[in-house]
Amino acid sequence: MPWVAVLFLVGCDYKSRQSTFDPKGPIAQEQLDLFMVTVWVVCFLFVAVGSVLLYAVIRFREKKTDSPNFKPKQSHGNPVVEMGLIVVSILMLVIIAIPTLQAIWFTHDLPEDESNHLGQWYDGEISEESEEEVLTVYVYGWQWWWSFEYPQLGITTANEFAMPVGKVVNFELRSRDVIHSFWLPKLAGKVDTIPGRINSMWMQGDEVGHYYGQCAEFCGESHAYMLFRADVLSEEDFEAWVVEQKAGAASPDGGEDWSGFKESLASYRKDPAIAEEWDDVFEGAALFYSKGKCNTCHAVGGSGLAMGVLAPDLTHVADRVSLGAGWLDHRAEDEGEIDPELQLENFYRWVRESEKIKPGNLMYEGTGGMTGLKDIELTDDEVRKIAIYLQSLK
Numbered sequence: 001m002p003w004v005a006v007l008f009l010v011g012c013d014y015k016s017r018q019s020t021f022d023p024k025g026p027i028a029q030e031q032l033d034l035f036m037v038t039v040w041v042v043c044f045l046f047v048a049v050g051s052v053l054l055y056a057v058i059r060f061r062e063k064k065t066d067s068p069n070f071k072p073k074q075s076h077g078n079p080v081v082e083m084g085l086i087v088v089s090i091l092m093l094v095i096i097a098i099p100t101l102q103a104i105w106f107t108h109d110l111p112e113d114e115s116n117h118l119g120q121w122y123d124g125e126i127s128e129e130s131e132e133e134v135l136t137v138y139v140y141g142w143q144w145w146w147s148f149e150y151p152q153l154g155i156t157t158a159n160e161f162a163m164p165v166g167k168v169v170n171f172e173l174r175s176r177d178v179i180h181s182f183w184l185p186k187l188a189g190k191v192d193t194i195p196g197r198i199n200s201m202w203m204q205g206d207e208v209g210h211y212y213g214q215c216a217e218f219c220g221e222s223h224a225y226m227l228f229r230a231d232v233l234s235e236e237d238f239e240a241w242v243v244e245q246k247a248g249a250a251s252p253d254g255g256e257d258w259s260g261f262k263e264s265l266a267s268y269r270k271d272p273a274i275a276e277e278w279d280d281v282f283e284g285a286a287l288f289y290s291k292g293k294c295n296t297c298h299a300v301g302g303s304g305l306a307m308g309v310l311a312p313d314l315t316h317v318a319d320r321v322s323l324g325a326g327w328l329d330h331r332a333e334d335e336g337e338i339d340p341e342l343q344l345e346n347f348y349r350w351v352r353e354s355e356k357i358k359p360g361n362l363m364y365e366g367t368g369g370m371t372g373l374k375d376i377e378l379t380d381d382e383v384r385k386i387a388i389y390l391q392s393l394k
């Protein structure tokens, strides 16, 4: 019963998180338009070929009155039909090719419009050179997470990044290991990150919002869990975000002597409620920088002790709404704020059993010669304290 297949379409939701039918930027719109051109051409083909077939089947079917030896008139070739088919086929390819080429150029060429230059809208401090450039983000694909660097603004983050609404942003895409593909369906897609090569694309978000993306090229065991998020923010919110990102986080600033650490934690702290668990934060931090070996792979801005480069930057990990490359969400619902209890539980689970959450992940297995958590023994209570410290990284 082929019509049953139609039921599968019921599962399609035009407005879902990663729907390409709900574009929120010019690139995604261009790609959707191009897709629709092809859909219409193919619909025309379907109807044209289908009706000729149907006509032939009905018109020339065997009739009761036909004698058993009846043979239809034999013919060979028909120049009008043959030429017609060739011309119509070429015409349809041209109809598809013209908008395709236009779309390729459109998505490839960074718009020249000066109003997108950083100097025109960004109030923070940047070099003179950058004033004449559009905002640039370096994207790095790793097994199985993403890092985002803003060279002009001097900030680095992981798995979640921000961009200003209505402004062109230039992306340079690189890989740190295998081929990945960067895909943010409602804004643009997809461009591969390839080892030893820099690919580029531009993007613009036309509506403030939280957008969901993911790796779209099979890249190993946890490929399906290699997600990321983009926040399209108003200009003011974006600038505030940059200021926050530039600030260091709570962390000891190196050396054997940990005195003064509590004070430095306090001066960075935005959420005084955590102060009730003061000792736990402190002990969690101590474990992070010693027994847990977390700092061998991770960086925490403002700390000379944590400058690892093999793993997501944790400077503001507690400000991000998700964990494990967008996989564990700290919000009770899709919209809204971080739920602190859920966040703490997620941090705990991630450190305790990341291998169950993301099979084969390199934090558990170890990477770049660094010991992974499968060989680092931590008690449940130690993990709890580390989770509390992670939650203080804002």
Ligand code: HEC
Pocket: 143, 144, 145, 158, 159, 222, 288, 292, 293, 294, 295, 296, 297, 298, 310, 311, 312, 314, 317, 320, 322, 323, 324, 325, 326, 350, 351, 358, 361, 362, 363, 364, 365, 366, 367, 370, 371, 372, 373, 386, 390
């Ligand atoms: C061997 C290197 C390594 C060590 C040691 C390590 N990590 Fe990780 N960590 C990673 C990698 C790699 C990822 C990315 C995993 C993924 O999403 O696939 C990660 C991810 C994370 C994340 C999620 C970040 C995000 O934005 O999604 C947190 C939080 C984290 N680690 C905390 C810790 C803590 C706490 C410790 C110490 C107990 C630790 N890590 C030790 C390599 C390491």
Ligand SMILES: [Cu+2]
Pocket: 141, 142, 144, 179, 180, 181, 215, 216, 217, 218, 219, 223, 226
């Ligand atoms: Cu990937």
